[in-house]
Amino acid sequence: QVHVVESGGGLVQAGGSLRLSCSTSGRTFSTFDMGWFRQAPGKDRELVAAIPHSGTPAYVVDSMKGRFNISKNNDKNTLYLEMTSLNSDDTAVYYCVAGTSFTAVVMGRGEHWGQGTQVTVSS
Numbered sequence: 001q002v003h004v005v006e007s008g009g010g011l012v013q014a015g016g017s018l019r020l021s022c023s024t025s026g027r028t029f030s031t032f033d034m035g036w037f038r039q040a041p042g043k044d045r046e047l048v049a050a051i052p053h054s055g056t057p058a059y060v061v062d063s064m065k066g067r068f069n070i071s072k073n074n075d076k077n078t079l080y081l082e083m084t085s086l087n088s089d090d091t092a093v094y095y096c097v098a099g100t101s102f103t104a105v106v107m108g109r110g111e112h113w114g115q116g117t118q119v120t121v122s123s
Contacts, residue, residue: 009117022096
């Protein structure tokens, strides 16, 4: 059974930065295509970024390019989401997803999801 665990969320002031991490167990990490989604209160879950199993190329949605970066370290079995210049609109629960199809991950249909980590940006 595959488990996905996120960490690194918390409270940050507007303009600040956070780095989220995600690890998996139950299957070789390097075989997973992975992504980050987020869900703000009252809104649908949305894609933030995705990355294929090899770790390249990374994909970040246009509205977050330049502020967010996704990376995958297969040696450390860890997926990262670096977030900078945070604002109140970034307040959400952030979810890590792992799957066997990059397209499925991007479409929100990856097989394995974490429980999410809360990011709160105070103004």
